[in-house]
Amino acid sequence: MDFVLVGTxxxxxxxxxxxxxxxxxxxxxxxxxxxxxxRAGALAGSSAEVGADRARYLIGLALSxxxxxxxxxxxxxxxxxxxxxxxxxAPLPLVGLVGPARVLHVSGRAVLEETL
Numbered sequence: 001m002d003f004v005l006v007g008t009x010x011x012x013x014x015x016x017x018x019x020x021x022x023x024x025x026x027x028x029x030x031x032x033x034x035x036x037x038x039r040a041g042a043l044a045g046s047s048a049e050v051g052a053d054r055a056r057y058l059i060g061l062a063l064s065x066x067x068x069x070x071x072x073x074x075x076x077x078x079x080x081x082x083x084x085x086x087x088x089x090a091p092l093p094l095v096g097l098v099g100p101a102r103v104l105h106v107s108g109r110a111v112l113e114e115t116l
Contacts, residue, residue, distance in 0.1 A: 023093050026063060027104060030088050033058040033068075034108030037086040041073060042110035048073035048084055055086050055108075067091065070102060075112065083109045 033055045041051020052071045059068035070089040075082055085107055092103040 019093070019095070022097070026067070026090070026093050026097070027106065029062045030059065030067065030090055030104065030106045031108065033062070034086045034088050034106050035110070036108070037071070037073075038084050038108040038110035041086065042084040042112045044113040048075070051084055051086050051110075055088060059088070059090075064097065076109070078109065082112045084112055085109045 036058055037051040037053075037055025039051075040046060040054040041048050052073045055071050056065075056068035059065070059071075067090040068088070072087045074085050074087070076085045077083070086109075087105070087107045089102040090104045090106075091097075091101045092099045094100070
């Protein structure tokens, strides 16, 4: 009887830790994809759409295309320096990779290169 109670509790805690680790993994992949997309779009001769496409591609490779549906780009001014910002809104994985849409928001920035 005690084994069932303790075993259930241990399995519940272990499952919660695994889900938390999965959520952090998804968040880290989204942050890295946003940063890489911003770097690709900020290159001289490139465009913001190239950066958004790169972020969507990386998200699709690592997770699912569903996570890359809401990718936006904007040119922002950070301390007088023009930067490309890639914003991603994605589902927060609560049970496996399933969760409410557009709850997790991440962004990445890169300084825009100038051609001489």
